[in-house]
Amino acid sequence: MERKIAIQGIQGSFHHLVAQQYYREDVPVLECMSFAELTKSLVNGNASEGVMAIENSIAGSILPNYALIDENKLQVVGEHYIPIDMNLMVLPGQKLEDIKKVYSHPMALLQCKEFFKQYPHIKLIEDADTAEVARRIAEKESHKIAAVASKAAAKLFGLDILAESIHTKKSNATRFLIISTKKKEPNGDIIDKASLKFELESKRGSLVSVLNILRDFNLDMTKIQSMPIIESPWKYSFFIDVTFDNYEEFLKAVGILEVMTEQLTILGTYKNSLI
Amino acid sequence: MERKIAIQGIQGSFHHLVAQQYYREDVPVLECMSFAELTKSLVNGNASEGVMAIENSIAGSILPNYALIDENKLQVVGEHYIPIDMNLMVLPGQKLEDIKKVYSHPMALLQCKEFFKQYPHIKLIEDADTAEVARRIAEKESHKIAAVASKAAAKLFGLDILAESIHTKKSNATRFLIISTKKKEPNGDIIDKASLKFELESKRGSLVSVLNILRDFNLDMTKIQSMPIIESPWKYSFFIDVTFDNYEEFLKAVGILEVMTEQLTILGTYKNSLI
Numbered sequence: 001m002e003r004k005i006a007i008q009g010i011q012g013s014f015h016h017l018v019a020q021q022y023y024r025e026d027v028p029v030l031e032c033m034s035f036a037e038l039t040k041s042l043v044n045g046n047a048s049e050g051v052m053a054i055e056n057s058i059a060g061s062i063l064p065n066y067a068l069i070d071e072n073k074l075q076v077v078g079e080h081y082i083p084i085d086m087n088l089m090v091l092p093g094q095k096l097e098d099i100k101k102v103y104s105h106p107m108a109l110l111q112c113k114e115f116f117k118q119y120p121h122i123k124l125i126e127d128a129d130t131a132e133v134a135r136r137i138a139e140k141e142s143h144k145i146a147a148v149a150s151k152a153a154a155k156l157f158g159l160d161i162l163a164e165s166i167h168t169k170k171s172n173a174t175r176f177l178i179i180s181t182k183k184k185e186p187n188g189d190i191i192d193k194a195s196l197k198f199e200l201e202s203k204r205g206s207l208v209s210v211l212n213i214l215r216d217f218n219l220d221m222t223k224i225q226s227m228p229i230i231e232s233p234w235k236y237s238f239f240i241d242v243t244f245d246n247y248e249e250f251l252k253a254v255g256i257l258e259v260m261t262e263q264l265t266i267l268g269t270y271k272n273s274l275i
Numbered sequence: 276m277e278r279k280i281a282i283q284g285i286q287g288s289f290h291h292l293v294a295q296q297y298y299r300e301d302v303p304v305l306e307c308m309s310f311a312e313l314t315k316s317l318v319n320g321n322a323s324e325g326v327m328a329i330e331n332s333i334a335g336s337i338l339p340n341y342a343l344i345d346e347n348k349l350q351v352v353g354e355h356y357i358p359i360d361m362n363l364m365v366l367p368g369q370k371l372e373d374i375k376k377v378y379s380h381p382m383a384l385l386q387c388k389e390f391f392k393q394y395p396h397i398k399l400i401e402d403a404d405t406a407e408v409a410r411r412i413a414e415k416e417s418h419k420i421a422a423v424a425s426k427a428a429a430k431l432f433g434l435d436i437l438a439e440s441i442h443t444k445k446s447n448a449t450r451f452l453i454i455s456t457k458k459k460e461p462n463g464d465i466i467d468k469a470s471l472k473f474e475l476e477s478k479r480g481s482l483v484s485v486l487n488i489l490r491d492f493n494l495d496m497t498k499i500q501s502m503p504i505i506e507s508p509w510k511y512s513f514f515i516d517v518t519f520d521n522y523e524e525f526l527k528a529v530g531i532l533e534v535m536t537e538q539l540t541i542l543g544t545y546k547n548s549l550i
Contacts, residue, residue, distance in 0.1 A: 063335040126401030211483040226499045
């Protein structure tokens with residue numbers, strides 16, 4: 001199969017930027033207009049790996065994406081962090097007071113909420129991709145409409161930036177996962193991080209016992225999130241990320257967790273990229 | 276101050292339904308078009324308490340709402356769960372094939388994603404409130420446009436339901452918090468749940484030590500979520516909910532957590548409503 005990386009959105013999107021940085025080259029990309037389409041392209045073999053946003057410091061985890069990884073039996077094989085930089089862009093000549101509507105990805109609109117509070121006459125409209133709106137404005141020569149996207153998108157589609165870095169939280173990193181149909185094993189590559197999912201009865205202390213095992217095997221937890229399982233009251237799923245120095249110790253801990261927890265799934269093992 | 280409950284959205288919205296169920300009467304409500312406006316109305320004394328969605332089983336927590344509670348020094352004084360039931364509604368006479376656009380709250384659109392996959396020609400547009408779209412369609416007698424909202428909203432504004440219960444996850448409960456400027460103390464009322472926020476260095480085992488304290492004082496954890504603090508690498512904030520039988524034991528545990536953690540905030544103490 002030809003090497004092709006599935007991204008959410010089009011060229012110029014934040015996912016495209018992550019693909020370029022992670023693979024350290026201008027890799028060929030497959031543009032997908034939803035996360036569901038992205039996972040489907042991997043399952044169907046139309047792309048070799050995919051880039052998928054998973055969490056940021058404002059909205060937390062994009063939990064539906066974990067479900068997509070899980071349901072499609074995909075594997076996390078890497079991660080990448082980028083600071084998000086949102087910019088308001090228009091067709092050259094348009095001014096801020098001309099703008100009636102802004103289209104962008106819901107997450108981008110959320111990140112720029114404070115900025116738009118100053119302009120209550122501007123209507124915010126959810127769209128599939130930040131860069132795609134920029135392209136549409138350029139192609140259709142749309143007036144009175146603005147996009148919220150990366151500087152790269154403004155450059156790529158010849159738009160003017162009316163306001164730079166309009167996102168509220170200035171140190172706002174977004175974490176992306178690299179996903180694949182194939183598992184990553186430590187043959188030559190560094191593997192020092194893993195994403196796990198499991199279920200537990202909410203017996204007092206059951207989670208403590210799990211965390212004690214992680215500590216005993218020198219695993220550091222970098223993320224934990226519980227989700228109630230509505231169908232089974234008093235049962236919870238947990239999403240946990242751990243980092244470690246010794247892959248063998250990680251495997252031993254997993255062996256014990258398989259007995260202690262229910263429905264244990266290793267979503268992937270990969271190289272930690274947060275230094 | 277006159278008793279008035281701030282809700283996100285208008286009458287007929289899911290927040291309105293929660294207010295009616297929680298207060299067990301048709302309480303006067305103050306309609307707010309955003310969560311920020313809702314918290315502001317409490318701070319300004321325009322409402323005595325507020326109803327605020329905080330998490331559901333698809334998207335997880337609405338973390339920005341925790342930030343609003345924290346920044347405005349508000350207190351959680353109660354909680355309420357309702358199963359969400361989403362319905363596609365239109366002006367009487369309109370048919371499914373006439374629909375070009377659907378407006379609704381982003382969370383509602385997310386919950387009905389699968390349904391709309393069958394109708395790729397329908398454009399999904401983010402709006403401030405589910406019920407408000409229904410009202411607008413009725414008032415403007417809009418053709419080709421549908422709302423996704425509760426059956427109560429369809430009835431209230433005289434719309435026809437084209438498709439019932441179109442949300443993907445059929446057992447999809449949403450949790451709402453009741454918030455106030457005043458703390459709830461256990462004088463007569465049952466207090467058996469609390470929401471806490473604190474920060475920890477990611478030293479191996481630091482979270483385990485905290486969870487051991489919770490166990491020692493017979494606190495059951497019903498929710499845990501970590502959030503990386505971008506400004507301080509290797510430091511995390513945690514949002515934790517605990518239930519307990521003995522308020523005195525809870526206070527003792529808090530006393531210890533004040534020493535063990537940083538920036539401990541009790542977001543509120545209240546009555547557990549998940550039986």
